[in-house]
Amino acid sequence: MKRFSALIGAALIAVLGCPAFAQETERGPVTNLPLPRFVSMKAAEGNVRRGPSLTHRIDWVFKRRDLPLEITAEHGHWRRVRDRDGQGGWIHYSLLSGTRTVIVEDELIDLHSKPDPDSMTIAQLEMGVVARIDECALDWCRLMAGGYRGWARKTALWGVEPGEILE
Structure with a gap:
């Protein structure tokens, strides 16, 4: 095959x-879900360890609920993750959520009323803002952040693949 x-x-x-x-x-041996894949932090704080068990040393502590993370491996109840800077390690699966979020990578981006650069600007998001994904088309994602909902170009975001479509 x-x-x-x-x-x-x-x-x-x-x-x-x-x-x-x-x-x-590639599929994860535990979940049979695609690897790599994006998830987000469910908890407000999560220890990131050197290996997939409580006996391994804590290397990082992620301290941001909804932070987008990329899962790159699975082992039992543990997932190897990385953030947009490439930092990461092993984290317990109970601290993660399937809710999709992104982080703004450009200095300032516009949220548009439609997936069209000529449409009305609803709000602007600064670098580092975490937004929830409502849906994604080929080049645009509809985001929710700070009570605003609008479309932003994928090229300014980390937490979604370039050709990924989400409904």
């Missing part, structure tokens, strides 16, 4: 010029 998938992927690259179709998604 893998060989067949690889052949189909190679054919799609040749025809469409799109390598994303060729790669099989």
